[in-house]
Amino acid sequence: MSAETQALTRFNEPTSEMVEHALRELDWDGRFVGYQMHSSAGNAPANLYGLKDAVVFLTGTRWDRIGPDNHKASLNWVHMESFVTWLRDSVGDSELADTIATEVLPLSSYKAQSDRITEILAERMAQYRVALEVEGAE
Amino acid sequence: MAKGGYVGKILYVDLTTGKTEDIPTEQYQDWGGGHGIGAALFWDRVSDKTVDGFDPNNLVCFMTSPMSGTGAPSASGRTEITGIGVQAYPIGWFTRSNFGGRWSAMLKYAGYDGVAIQGKAKSPVWLNIINGKVKIESAQDLWGLDTHEVQEEIWKTVLGDLDNRDWFDMSKTRDGGRTTQKPAVVCIGPAGENKNRNACVIHDAGNSGGQGGFGGVLGAKNLKAISVLGTGSVPVADAAALIAIRNEIRNKFGYNVDDPTREVPVPGVPMYGTTTNEPGYGGLAWIADEPQRPQGCQGCFKNCRRSFASGKANGNSCIESIFWTQSGVVSEQMEATTLVDQLGINAYDLNKGHDYLYALYKQGIIGPGKQIESNLPWEKYNTYEFIEALLHAIAEGTDIGKDLREGITRAAVKWGRYEEDTKSGLLARPNWGYTEHYDPRLEVEWSYGSIFGDRDINEHGVNWYVHWMPLVCVVVGQDPPMTAEELTKHMAEATGVGDPKGWDYSAEGIYADSKLKAVAWHRHYSRFWIQSMLFCDWAWPQLASFNTEDGKGATPDYEVRIYKAVTGEDLTYEDSLEIGRKIWNLGRAIWTLQGRTRDMEVFAGYVYDQPTSAPYPLPIIKDGQWVYDANIGRTLDREKFEDVKTRFYTLEGWDPKTGWPTREGLTKVGLGRVADELEAAKKLGVGAQ
Numbered sequence: 001m002s003a004e005t006q007a008l009t010r011f012n013e014p015t016s017e018m019v020e021h022a023l024r025e026l027d028w029d030g031r032f033v034g035y036q037m038h039s040s041a042g043n044a045p046a047n048l049y050g051l052k053d054a055v056v057f058l059t060g061t062r063w064d065r066i067g068p069d070n071h072k073a074s075l076n077w078v079h080m081e082s083f084v085t086w087l088r089d090s091v092g093d094s095e096l097a098d099t100i101a102t103e104v105l106p107l108s109s110y111k112a113q114s115d116r117i118t119e120i121l122a123e124r125m126a127q128y129r130v131a132l133e134v135e136g137a138e
Numbered sequence: 139m140a141k142g143g144y145v146g147k148i149l150y151v152d153l154t155t156g157k158t159e160d161i162p163t164e165q166y167q168d169w170g171g172g173h174g175i176g177a178a179l180f181w182d183r184v185s186d187k188t189v190d191g192f193d194p195n196n197l198v199c200f201m202t203s204p205m206s207g208t209g210a211p212s213a214s215g216r217t218e219i220t221g222i223g224v225q226a227y228p229i230g231w232f233t234r235s236n237f238g239g240r241w242s243a244m245l246k247y248a249g250y251d252g253v254a255i256q257g258k259a260k261s262p263v264w265l266n267i268i269n270g271k272v273k274i275e276s277a278q279d280l281w282g283l284d285t286h287e288v289q290e291e292i293w294k295t296v297l298g299d300l301d302n303r304d305w306f307d308m309s310k311t312r313d314g315g316r317t318t319q320k321p322a323v324v325c326i327g328p329a330g331e332n333k334n335r336n337a338c339v340i341h342d343a344g345n346s347g348g349q350g351g352f353g354g355v356l357g358a359k360n361l362k363a364i365s366v367l368g369t370g371s372v373p374v375a376d377a378a379a380l381i382a383i384r385n386e387i388r389n390k391f392g393y394n395v396d397d398p399t400r401e402v403p404v405p406g407v408p409m410y411g412t413t414t415n416e417p418g419y420g421g422l423a424w425i426a427d428e429p430q431r432p433q434g435c436q437g438c439f440k441n442c443r444r445s446f447a448s449g450k451a452n453g454n455s456c457i458e459s460i461f462w463t464q465s466g467v468v469s470e471q472m473e474a475t476t477l478v479d480q481l482g483i484n485a486y487d488l489n490k491g492h493d494y495l496y497a498l499y500k501q502g503i504i505g506p507g508k509q510i511e512s513n514l515p516w517e518k519y520n521t522y523e524f525i526e527a528l529l530h531a532i533a534e535g536t537d538i539g540k541d542l543r544e545g546i547t548r549a550a551v552k553w554g555r556y557e558e559d560t561k562s563g564l565l566a567r568p569n570w571g572y573t574e575h576y577d578p579r580l581e582v583e584w585s586y587g588s589i590f591g592d593r594d595i596n597e598h599g600v601n602w603y604v605h606w607m608p609l610v611c612v613v614v615g616q617d618p619p620m621t622a623e624e625l626t627k628h629m630a631e632a633t634g635v636g637d638p639k640g641w642d643y644s645a646e647g648i649y650a651d652s653k654l655k656a657v658a659w660h661r662h663y664s665r666f667w668i669q670s671m672l673f674c675d676w677a678w679p680q681l682a683s684f685n686t687e688d689g690k691g692a693t694p695d696y697e698v699r700i701y702k703a704v705t706g707e708d709l710t711y712e713d714s715l716e717i718g719r720k721i722w723n724l725g726r727a728i729w730t731l732q733g734r735t736r737d738m739e740v741f742a743g744y745v746y747d748q749p750t751s752a753p754y755p756l757p758i759i760k761d762g763q764w765v766y767d768a769n770i771g772r773t774l775d776r777e778k779f780e781d782v783k784t785r786f787y788t789l790e791g792w793d794p795k796t797g798w799p800t801r802e803g804l805t806k807v808g809l810g811r812v813a814d815e816l817e818a819a820k821k822l823g824v825g826a827q
Binding site for chain 2: 044045056
């Protein structure tokens with residue numbers, strides 16, 4: 001990542017080891033349970049077995065594709081405080097957890113929270129892609 | 139007798155003998171159409187009501203309504219399927235399914251109000267119906283084709299090498315009729331051929347009749363497809379009035395694209411379309427990065443679906459849509475949805491089902507060498523490769539698919555996991571083995587209606603107002619366009635229930651007598667207007683409006699006005715509900731003969747034992763005030779629900795001890811002969827003591 005781009009992010013540059021750890025698939029007991037609300041299919045809990053699943057759930061796209069035009073056609077809800085704790089304790093990205101706690105939790109509507117968390121995840125995943133030298137990364 | 143709406147005859151086909159018969163529709167007009175006529179035909183022509191769904195004697199009806207093909211708004215394009223189903227657990231109840239598109243209209247243009255099928259063909263066949271002429275054609279060359287392939291083959295067979303832009307002349311005579319339409323085909327895929335219990339029927343790209351397992355039922359009859367092509371028309375008693383009503387509804391309650399009353403307040407919230415009624419719903423089901431346009435069933439003024447340039451996932455808006463979200467790649471989701479349509483699998487059995495299967499994998503229960511042996515690529519769960527392998531396994535009965543073709547509920551029973559997993563909620567199947575749709579602990583018209591009936595009711599007409607409207611507003615941080623007090627007042631007036639407390643979803647309100655009256659109204663309204671007149675449940679009833687100043691919706695005035703314009707008959711709203719009650723009671727009688735008892739009408743354990751954990755906005759009375767509440771931490775109380783059963787049975791005229799219909803209750807709705815048959819079977823209820 002260029003110094004210029006790095007300067008635009010609040011996050012420290014992660015190591016590849018840290019990113020691999022954060023993107024690992026968690027076991028059954030380590031999962032986070034979100035809630036998906038869809039008009040035709042109805043509402044249901046959704047098991048998220050790691051950060052990859054969480055990114056898809058919250059942004060509608062994969063961690064290595066996340067960008068400004070992400071869409072999802074369902075309302076995917078997480079209990080934000082619990083989600084922050086899970087990111088910190090189970091996923092292992094405390095910087096990401098702290099940023100969400102600081103910038104997302106105070107927002108009043110879930111739509112505003114969802115939009116902000118997408119921006120934050122996009123920023124962090126861009127660093128992840130660089131750390132793992134994923135095609136298309138800077 | 140009706141002056142319009144019906145075309146006069148119902149086609150009866152005995153596949154065992156190859157003989158056909160025209161049944162005068164007039165004999166069954168008292169049942170309205172759709173489900174009512176389908177149930178009445180079943181009652182009259184199937185002597186043993188305990189027949190298995192796969193048995194040749196099972197009678198399956200594809201019924202239209204007087205509205206079909208007339209341009210009645212959001213009521214012209216749906217088809218009702220009835221018969222003994224194979225999906226419900228533990229008993230495949232007499233049940234229903236429904237699909238949209240243009241099939242029902244085309245059937246009427248071809249001269250029939252419905253098709254009733256009994257028997258089993260010796261070898262695979264398809265029905266070819268063109269302008270009142272019926273041929274039973276060999277389907278030997280079609281067996282094995284997917285649902286899209288078989289429709290294309292039938293189009294070629296019927297139309298020849300006709301260019302899509304040319305007219306098709308029926309008889310090459312001046313008045314023989316001609317059309318630019320392709321035949322409307324409803325068909326099964328490989329899953330249906332293999333008699334899967336989770337097999338559906340498919341019409342055009344993505345119109346699916348999923349619930350009940352009717353794809354497997356047709357497979358057992360060796361019936362691959364029913365193709366219809368017609369150039370006739372449907373008599374309408376007062377066509378000018380119908381068009382005027384249609385325009386009035388669109389202008390008054392619909393979404394004005396030039397000057398909308400209410401717009402999505404912030405971009406990126408497609409669900410808001412359930413409130414605004416905008417065409418295509420702003421990406422309700424799919425938000426794909428490719429050219430697309432709104433698309434709807436014939437005659438609809440809402441057009442909730444989309445057609446895409448890629449041709450993938452076209453017309454998928456109902457419950458089979460948004461399949462396979464785990465991918466995170468929309469093109470893969472659309473590919474998976476297309477495949478599930480092509481194989482003819484009821485996606486709803488799987489939509490939350492594959493998540494359950496993966497949970498078992500993660501717990502070390504499913505997989506190579508595990509308790510439930512499977513060599514599918516589970517480690518690639520989030521990839522299209524996995525879902526493709528799973529779908530083919532189910533359709534073809536290979537690997538774990540040999541169990542899953544029985545449906546996920548029956549597979550869980552076979553694996554010895556059903557009790558544990560439905561108690562914990564890991565397998566969320568609250569009633570009759572059907573997937574949880576809306577929360578059975580909270581939105582109780584849905585759950586009570588389902589457990590007292592035959593399947594997940596899948597009727598959104600109340601759900602849009604009480605749940606989705608406040609939910610979407612809460613999510614975007616907006617005050618709802620209508621307070622809970624205003625909304626419930628409108629609903630009480632529109633339905634005729636009269637008491638706003640019928641829509642109080644508080645921990646007390648869901649057991650109250652007023653709630654039970656609302657549940658009963660919902661069953662009666664739906665059985666007549668939704669399932670027999672075939673008004674779409676995504677558009678009807680219209681219990682309130684967020685596009686009008688007074689907040690009043692189209693119900694109940696417009697339903698009866700539309701009925702009058704089409705049929706020429708005066709029908710009061712109250713009388714329509716009584717016909718609905720009659721149809722509902724006939725179903726109850728069939729279920730009773732099939733083995734239904736009061737003690738079977740209980741929900742899965744998690745409904746009583748596991749509290750809700752996510753916000754679920756619904757109107758409630760709290761400290762004497764109407765509010766929209768999040769309703770977290772709620773369960774259904776076993777004892778209180780047992781009391782609900784006693785009071786609901788009594789309200790419906792059923793025996794509170796057994797849940798069976800009584801002679802008094804049946805006679806009131808003109809079903810004395812049904813009481814006679816129940817009495818002969820020693821299954822007639824005795825009424826409240």
